[in-house]
Amino acid sequence: MKGKITLKQISKELDVSISTVSKALKNSSEISLETREKVQAFAKLYNYRPNNIALSLKNRKTKNIGVIIPEIVHHFFASVISGIEQEANEKGYNVIICLSTESFDKEVINMDMLANGSIDGFIISLTKETQMRKDYHHLQEVINQGMPLVMFDRIAESINCDKVVIDDKKGAYDAVSELIDIGCKNIGLISTVDYVSVGRLRTEGFLEALKDHNIPVNQDAIIKIEDIEHCRENIAPLFNHKIDGIFAVNEIFALTAMNLAREHGLRIPEDVSVIGFTDGELSKYASPALTTVSQNGLLIGQEAARMLIEKIENESEDYKTKIIKTKLIVRKSTKSKS
Numbered sequence: 001m002k003g004k005i006t007l008k009q010i011s012k013e014l015d016v017s018i019s020t021v022s023k024a025l026k027n028s029s030e031i032s033l034e035t036r037e038k039v040q041a042f043a044k045l046y047n048y049r050p051n052n053i054a055l056s057l058k059n060r061k062t063k064n065i066g067v068i069i070p071e072i073v074h075h076f077f078a079s080v081i082s083g084i085e086q087e088a089n090e091k092g093y094n095v096i097i098c099l100s101t102e103s104f105d106k107e108v109i110n111m112d113m114l115a116n117g118s119i120d121g122f123i124i125s126l127t128k129e130t131q132m133r134k135d136y137h138h139l140q141e142v143i144n145q146g147m148p149l150v151m152f153d154r155i156a157e158s159i160n161c162d163k164v165v166i167d168d169k170k171g172a173y174d175a176v177s178e179l180i181d182i183g184c185k186n187i188g189l190i191s192t193v194d195y196v197s198v199g200r201l202r203t204e205g206f207l208e209a210l211k212d213h214n215i216p217v218n219q220d221a222i223i224k225i226e227d228i229e230h231c232r233e234n235i236a237p238l239f240n241h242k243i244d245g246i247f248a249v250n251e252i253f254a255l256t257a258m259n260l261a262r263e264h265g266l267r268i269p270e271d272v273s274v275i276g277f278t279d280g281e282l283s284k285y286a287s288p289a290l291t292t293v294s295q296n297g298l299l300i301g302q303e304a305a306r307m308l309i310e311k312i313e314n315e316s317e318d319y320k321t322k323i324i325k326t327k328l329i330v331r332k333s334t335k336s337k338s
Contacts, residue, residue, distance in 0.1 A: 005046045007112055008105075014042060018105040019135055022112070026141065065308060066119035067097045068110050070127050070154070075251065075280025076297045077125070080152065083301020084123060091309050093120075104129040108138045121148035121308045126156060128226075132195045148311035150304045154197050162307045163321040164300050168198050171293045171326035172205025175275045176247050178291070178328060180213045182335045184245030184273055188221035188238045190231075190253040199224075202249040202277065218243075231256050239264045246274045251283055254290055258333065273334040288332035300324050 011018045016035065024031045024039035025048075031039075042048075065088050069077045085095050096119060098110040107127050114122070122142065130136070136156045143149055143161060152164040179187050189206045192199030203222075210217055221241050225234045235257055238246070246261075248254035254276025258268055266272050268288055276283060279294035303322050310316065 005043070005048045006109070008109055010039065010042060010046075010048065011105075014039060018108050019137070022108055022141075023137055026137075028137070061312070062118060062120050063092060064094045064096055064119045065305065066110075066114035066122045067095055068100055068107060068114075068122065068124040069097070070100050070102050070125060072097075072099055074278075075282070076153070076278045076295055079297030080125075080301035080304070083298040083303075084305045085301075086298075087302040087305035088309070091305075093305075093309060100127045102127045102129060104133055104135065111138050111142060115142055115147060120312045121150070123150045123152065123304045123308055125152050126154040128154075128192075128196050131156070131197060132193075148308055150308045150311075152300055152304045160319050162304075162311065162319055164304045164307065164324065165321065166295050166300070166324045166326050168201035169205040169208070171277065171295075171328075172202035172247065172249070173209045174205075174326070174328050175277070175293050176206050176209035177213070178330070178334065179245040179247060179273055179275060180209065180215065182273060182337055185215060186218060186221065186241065186243050187215070187245040187247060188218070188223070188241070188243040188257075190223045190225065190235055190238070190246065190248040190257060192249060193224050193226045199249050206247055225253065228252060232260070236260055239266075244272055246272060248274070248276045251276050251278045251280045251290070251292070254292070254333075255282060255286055258286065258290070268333055269335045275328075275334060279329055283331075286333070291331045291334040292329050294327045294329050296324055296327070 007018050007021050010021045020031055021039055024036045025043060027036060067084055071077060081097060088095050100107040100110060104127055107130055131154060136159055139149060139159050149161040151161060155163050155165060176187060191203045194200045207217060221238060221243055223235055223238055225231050231253055239260060246257050248257055254274055258274050261268055261272050268274060276290050276292045279292045283290040283292045
């Protein structure tokens with residue numbers, strides 16, 4: 001085996017997960033002694049060299065920031081990246097961006113690759129798979145070795161680090177309250193599965209708004225989607241119910257629902273009003289233009305970079321959670337208030 005061996009190669013050769021390899025090399029008690037010895041022996045045979053984060057930080061600063069995001073096509077993540085770059089460049093830092101493509105293994109690999117002395121700190125939004133598995137050993141490891149870490153949007157509450165989030169629950173609450181104020185009485189929800197933190201919180205805001213306005217919850221009108229590629233077929237059954245309002249936790253779900261509503265002969269907003277989340281370009285140019293909750297991704301990115309650079313340069317051990325306010329942008333996909 002030529003060149004520097006990687007976690008991925010060890011995983012493939014020994015037919016175990018990347019997470020198992022990572023934990024075994026750190027002698028974690030979560031992994032059986034037999035597997036730890038097997039992984040460590042293989043790594044020694046092929047001269048695997050783990051990243052010495054603490055040493056690289058002590059000896060020098062790279063003026064580079066590593067950013068790991070689940071995807072780049074989503075307008076929200078693109079705007080966050082723009083905010084990170086603006087703030088980082090202004091402070092003399094470069095930004096290295098990696099995509100985890102919603103894969104836990106790729107998230108671990110990216111962190112391992114970047115933490116070899118290439119960067120001074122991480123900004124990360126977790127993958128759906130990481131949140132589902134609740135396996136955060138790779139995050140805790142970089143923190144334990146002195147690497148500053150800032151999480152945004154999708155976070156792990158159990159990890160002590162700086163975080164930048166929006167008030168997802170209140171944003172959803174305000175959106176659903178708007179639907180109720182314009183006369184909607186049977187409101188459907190299109191959300192992610194509950195292990196995705198933002199989807200869970202937005203669902204809580206939806207339910208709380210209905211409760212506070214004495215509107216019964218129609219469980220049949222609540223759609224939970226795991227795979228965005230199949231969202232159309234997941235959303236279609238919503239129109240078997242006489243809904244007059246839809247709250248969707250992201251832009252794609254909202255626009256897909258609008259298309260399906262038209263296919264069912266429904267007029268927007270006369271027959272059904274629709275509100276989405278994330279004020280992307282698609283929302284502005286949809287027909288009709290989509291009423292949406294703006295997350296202010298640019299400000300999230302700027303704040304995340306600011307917090308990380310503060311940690312890098314001052315090495316403070318205090319951790320903060322910054323909450324960015326949302327704003328409801330009313331357009332033509334919702335009826336006017338009478």
